[in-house]
Amino acid sequence: MSKKLRWILAAALVIVVAVGGLYFAFGRGGNATEDEEQTAVATLPSDGGGEQPPTEEPTAEPTEEQPATGDFTDPAQLALAFANTYPGDVDHLADPTFLASLDGTDASLLSQIDDPRVEQVDHDLGDVDERYAFTVFGTYQGSEVRAYSITLSRPAEPEEGGSAVDNDVEFRVDSFDWGPDLAGDEDSPGPAAGLVSPLTAQQRGDLMTETRRGAITQVLTHDPEESDEQRSERLSQYLAEPTEATPPMSRSGRYAMKVEILSQAYSTEPGKPITLEYTGTWVDPYDSTNNGSWSLTATVARDDDGELSVQSVAETPPSEDNGNDE
Numbered sequence: 001m002s003k004k005l006r007w008i009l010a011a012a013l014v015i016v017v018a019v020g021g022l023y024f025a026f027g028r029g030g031n032a033t034e035d036e037e038q039t040a041v042a043t044l045p046s047d048g049g050g051e052q053p054p055t056e057e058p059t060a061e062p063t064e065e066q067p068a069t070g071d072f073t074d075p076a077q078l079a080l081a082f083a084n085t086y087p088g089d090v091d092h093l094a095d096p097t098f099l100a101s102l103d104g105t106d107a108s109l110l111s112q113i114d115d116p117r118v119e120q121v122d123h124d125l126g127d128v129d130e131r132y133a134f135t136v137f138g139t140y141q142g143s144e145v146r147a148y149s150i151t152l153s154r155p156a157e158p159e160e161g162g163s164a165v166d167n168d169v170e171f172r173v174d175s176f177d178w179g180p181d182l183a184g185d186e187d188s189p190g191p192a193a194g195l196v197s198p199l200t201a202q203q204r205g206d207l208m209t210e211t212r213r214g215a216i217t218q219v220l221t222h223d224p225e226e227s228d229e230q231r232s233e234r235l236s237q238y239l240a241e242p243t244e245a246t247p248p249m250s251r252s253g254r255y256a257m258k259v260e261i262l263s264q265a266y267s268t269e270p271g272k273p274i275t276l277e278y279t280g281t282w283v284d285p286y287d288s289t290n291n292g293s294w295s296l297t298a299t300v301a302r303d304d305d306g307e308l309s310v311q312s313v314a315e316t317p318p319s320e321d322n323g324n325d326e
Contacts, residue, residue, distance in 0.1 A: 075120070078170070078172070079134040080117075080118050083117075086110065087111075090173070094173045095173060098174045098198065098199050098204075099268075100268050100274045100301075101198050101274060103301070106197075107195075109182065112140060113138035113139070114138060115139050117136070118135070118137075119137065120133070128155070129156055132151065132153075133151045133201075134149065134152070135179065136150065146179030146182075147182060148179050151174055152172065153174050155169055174204060175198070176197065176199065177200045178190075178197060208266075211276050212278060215298055215313055216261070216278050218238050219247070219296060220256075221247065240311045243313045245314060245315035246315070248294060257282035257291075258282065258283050260280045260281050262279055262281060263279050273300060273301040274301065274308070275297055275299055276297065276300060281294070282294055294315070295316040297315075298313050299311045299313075299314070
């Protein structure tokens with residue numbers, strides 16, 4: 001091989017090596033860049049990758065002027081909305097019976113409670129309803145206090161075996177209790193002592209039973225030796241207003257029917273006093289074929305002392321279900 005030919009082959013080899021090097025350099029460099037971009041997108045800070053952690057969007061804190069609103073199937077949202085609204089308009093947050101109890105209450109102390117926050121303290125899912133309890137904390141005269149507690153409720157899921165997540169009924173506030181830091185005790189009353197307060201959890205639980213054992217039982221009681229004046233005087237101890245409701249009587253008027261209370265329920269309408277409805281049956285103790293049903297509604301409101309008391313009892317005339325009543 002001549003010297004000239006060797007130089008030509010050597011030059012060609014150098015060109016081939018140079019072109020190959022450029023190809024691999026540009027080709028693999030481009031792929032590496034693409035892989036790095038894909039990795040940067042796929043790797044999240046929570047996985048330990050990425051250089052810039054995600055920033056959370058600020059959540060506006062509710063205020064009294066702009067209370068929290070939203071999905072009140074979330075009990076915490078409802079509790080916070082109430083804490084930032086009451087004593088303002090809580091019609092859309094409150095159970096009708098609880099709302100009726102707010103009439104005439106003194107919530108002025110709440111204007112001195114700043115920065116309210118809520119904390120769940122209890123949850124119960126029963127056959128009839130689902131209930132939550134929350135404590136509302138706040139700042140009072142520079143110190144954090146347990147201001148009050150509220151309970152929330154809604155009907156339990158209607159379908160047997162259904163899950164709570166399937167229940168789309170919204171919660172409503174149904175009771176209010178001053179916290180121990182503000183209520184104090186008998187020996188050391190707190191700033192809330194003596195205030196006319198909304199319906200408490202204990203009052204709500206006792207209201208129907210006490211009304212039934214007191215006013216309703218007395219209305220259904222018949223004393224054959226008692227005059228109309230004596231009956232009116234007796235009932236005045238249980239009712240603020242006179243009532244014409246009378247127990248179902250025998251045809252002769254000598255004795256009352258035997259009565260039984262079968263059901264009791266809150267039937268309060270928004271904007272009206274608390275109303276408690278009691279229904280039952282009556283039967284002649286000497287003739288069981290002579291029977292029927294009855295219904296009484298007790299109206300409850302605050303008296304001059306701020307206590308919840310029965311104002312009146314109205315009756316729906318007992319039905320006459322059989323031919324013996326004609």
